[in-house]
Amino acid sequence: MKVIAVLRNPRVAFGVLVLVVLIVAAAGATRLSPHDPLEQDLLNSFQHPGASDGDQSHPLGTDSLGRDILSRLIFGARPALIVAFVAALFAGLIGTALGLAAGYFGGRLDAAISRLVDIWMSFPSVLLCIVLAAVLGAGLHTVIIAIVVIDWTRFCRVVRAETMLQKSLDYVASAVTIGLGPGRILASEILPNVAPLLLTLFTLEMGIAIVVEAILSFVGLSVSSGVPTWGGIIQEGRLYVNQAWWLMAAPMACIIVAVLGLNALGDGLREAIDPVKAR
Amino acid sequence: MSTLLAIRDLDLTLGSKPPVRLLRRVSLQVEPGQIVGLVGESGAGKTMVSRVVLGIAPANARVTHGSVAFAARDITHLSEAQRRPLLGREIAFIPQNPMTALNPVERIGPQITDVLRMHLDLGRTDAQDRALALLREVHLREPQRILRQHPHELSGGMRQRVLIAIAFACKPKLVIADEPTTALDVTVQKQILQLIRELQRNSGTAILFITHDLGVVAKLCDHVVVMHGGRVLESAAAARLFENPTHAYTRALFAATPRFDRPADELKPIPAALTQQLNEEARVLDARDA
Numbered sequence: 001m002k003v004i005a006v007l008r009n010p011r012v013a014f015g016v017l018v019l020v021v022l023i024v025a026a027a028g029a030t031r032l033s034p035h036d037p038l039e040q041d042l043l044n045s046f047q048h049p050g051a052s053d054g055d056q057s058h059p060l061g062t063d064s065l066g067r068d069i070l071s072r073l074i075f076g077a078r079p080a081l082i083v084a085f086v087a088a089l090f091a092g093l094i095g096t097a098l099g100l101a102a103g104y105f106g107g108r109l110d111a112a113i114s115r116l117v118d119i120w121m122s123f124p125s126v127l128l129c130i131v132l133a134a135v136l137g138a139g140l141h142t143v144i145i146a147i148v149v150i151d152w153t154r155f156c157r158v159v160r161a162e163t164m165l166q167k168s169l170d171y172v173a174s175a176v177t178i179g180l181g182p183g184r185i186l187a188s189e190i191l192p193n194v195a196p197l198l199l200t201l202f203t204l205e206m207g208i209a210i211v212v213e214a215i216l217s218f219v220g221l222s223v224s225s226g227v228p229t230w231g232g233i234i235q236e237g238r239l240y241v242n243q244a245w246w247l248m249a250a251p252m253a254c255i256i257v258a259v260l261g262l263n264a265l266g267d268g269l270r271e272a273i274d275p276v277k278a279r
Numbered sequence: 280m281s282t283l284l285a286i287r288d289l290d291l292t293l294g295s296k297p298p299v300r301l302l303r304r305v306s307l308q309v310e311p312g313q314i315v316g317l318v319g320e321s322g323a324g325k326t327m328v329s330r331v332v333l334g335i336a337p338a339n340a341r342v343t344h345g346s347v348a349f350a351a352r353d354i355t356h357l358s359e360a361q362r363r364p365l366l367g368r369e370i371a372f373i374p375q376n377p378m379t380a381l382n383p384v385e386r387i388g389p390q391i392t393d394v395l396r397m398h399l400d401l402g403r404t405d406a407q408d409r410a411l412a413l414l415r416e417v418h419l420r421e422p423q424r425i426l427r428q429h430p431h432e433l434s435g436g437m438r439q440r441v442l443i444a445i446a447f448a449c450k451p452k453l454v455i456a457d458e459p460t461t462a463l464d465v466t467v468q469k470q471i472l473q474l475i476r477e478l479q480r481n482s483g484t485a486i487l488f489i490t491h492d493l494g495v496v497a498k499l500c501d502h503v504v505v506m507h508g509g510r511v512l513e514s515a516a517a518a519r520l521f522e523n524p525t526h527a528y529t530r531a532l533f534a535a536t537p538r539f540d541r542p543a544d545e546l547k548p549i550p551a552a553l554t555q556q557l558n559e560e561a562r563v564l565d566a567r568d569a
């Protein structure tokens with residue numbers, strides 16, 4: 001019943017809807033796609049959206065090689081979602097662990113971690129991506145590692161501040177006075193109170209990761225060109241934007257809706273499950 | 280029997296610039312099974328005394344003189360890890376504000392069983408049973424249900440009962456209660472005081488009871504320690520103190536306390552001259568001890 005109350009928030013509802021559509025598309029891509037996303041049909045290239053020639057129907061048209069755009073977009077949800085989830089997860093794990101430690105123990109540990117974050121954030125992130133790609137080679141794993149390496153600081157800073165706040169609250173002092181050690185207090189007292197914030201950060205980070213994945217696909221640093229990605233489709237469509245605008249518009253719309261949905265989910269969750277309200 | 284808690288000449292100094300002295304040669308004793316009242320106006324340093332004993336003094340404050348002994352063991356400079364086996368087990372704490380002292384996102388059950396499993400080596404079901412018994416001991420109805428509830432589902436009085444159950448859970452030798460009723464309304468205050476006294480009688484636990492309320496002290500305490508400006512001005516058996524207060528500040532404190540048997544217009548605020556004199560004395564002491 002608590003879940004239903006949270007879903008009543010319109011932003012959460014919209015975000016969950018978008019996320020469900022993404023997951024269904026990614027998981028059921030083979031069944032849902034009207035065509036093989038790699039199947040070329042040079043006689044039917046640059047079909048307009050909605051045009052149906054003979055027995056072939058292409059709701060969102062075809063590209064320069066006659067491949068079905070809708071099918072490519074559906075398959076493109078896979079790398080987008082994998083990157084979003086895995087990258088946000090690892091960035092979250094690393095950032096949260098360091099943020100909790102810095103916020104709770106303070107002192108020199110906090111100073112060291114905070115300095116590290118400051119220095120890290122002053123690195124130009126685009127440069128970091130390119131260097132990583134040069135070292136690791138193009139591919140999904142490169143995209144994920146790049147996002148984790150750059151964005152763990154986002155989690156770290158927010159979690160550190162929140163941990164410091166939680167630590168100053170009475171319930172933590174109570175936990176100390178019943179003899180609980182710092183490990184227990186962090187894991188079973190503070191972390192559950194930071195969890196709603198983490199959920200919000202996580203969904204926001206997923207949105208960011210989708211954009212970064214698209215950018216890196218666009219510049220050719222993501223998966224090999226055989227696998228359709230939203231950024232890759234934009235990149236291919238760029239050459240024909242005067243003849244076939246939908247080649248760029250359709251994947252862009254996917255990215256925009258996905259990011260909007262995830263951001264709405266993050267913001268909505270922050271409003272809906274703020275533990276302060278429950279107090 | 281030997282003294283349970285012996286604080287001797289305790290100085291607590293805030294390491295700011297210039298350093299601020301929060302406690303000035305504080306001495307007090309709690310005997311086993313005794314209820315000692317620690318009274319004084321706001322800012323007297325009552326909470327600081329309890330925080331030193333519990334090892335949760337502010338991070339930049341240090342004990343610069345004197346000692347705290349518990350059960351004949353010096354605990355002044357124990358590390359956090361060394362103090363942990365004592366906290367909740369031998370020395371327990373009842374906080375001032377029950378509204379904020381429980382973890383808002385955790386059910387009541389685990390918040391009680393935590394302390395039991397931590398110190399008594401009980402299994403999950405044993406701890407659960409013990410928690411139920413404890414909730415009955417603090418006279419909470421439907422204890423089964425309360426174990427499954429979150430703090431925000433309980434009233435302030437109920438939460439304070441839960442916190443008292445947690446404090447008495449491991450049958451500690453000493454309970455420190457820092458104004459345990461200030462945040463509650465008057466009728467609930469009385470019930471909570473009754474409960475604390477009942478548990479104290481049944482368990483023989485000693486209590487260091489911090490309060491502003493001299494009426495409470497008169498009813499509850501065996502011994503009273505009066506503090507002002509970080510120092511102890513008077514320390515005496517409760518009966519003696521109420522009959523014959525020797526320090527001018529104690530007398531002023533009595534005169535400033537509302538009582539049922541006295542019209543309100545006889546209330547006198549603490550004279551400014553007295554406060555000034557006490558502050559002057561403190562300055563002289565600081566100069567001497569520096």
Ligand SMILES: Nc1ncnc2c1ncn2[C@@H]1O[C@H](COP(=O)(O)OP(=O)(O)OP(=O)(O)O)[C@@H](O)[C@H]1O
Nearest residue numbers: 293301319320321322323324325326327328337491
């Ligand atoms: N966290 C802190 N850091 C530094 N100084 C503090 C801190 N908390 C309290 N103090 C100072 O310590 C002195 C004693 O405060 P303490 O809280 O012990 O008073 P108290 O007697 O408990 O008062 P009250 O009845 O209002 O609770 C005060 O002058 C206060 O300003």
Ligand SMILES: [Mg+2]
Nearest residue numbers: 325326327457
């Ligand atoms: Mg206090």
